[in-house]
């Protein structure tokens with residue numbers, strides 16, 4: 001997943017829904033570590049639409 005830091009409000013919702021605890025939130029700087037599977041769950045959780053994922057189709 002990737003986060004647009006200009007949109008992110010640092011709410012932490014994405015981190016709380018990640019099934020593999022891959023997300024680190026520090027203010028509005030949000031990143032996912034190597035455990036991220038690009039499942040897309042965090043994308044739906046974000047209230048401001050700041051999260052995008054690259055999906056392998």
Ligand code: SF4
Nearest residue numbers: 018036037039040042
């Ligand atoms: S795409 Fe899935 S695995 Fe990756 S950070 Fe979001 S919820 Fe976690």
Ligand code: SF4
Nearest residue numbers: 008009011012014046
């Ligand atoms: S859910 Fe969206 S606004 Fe909240 S911390 Fe994650 S990326 Fe930022």
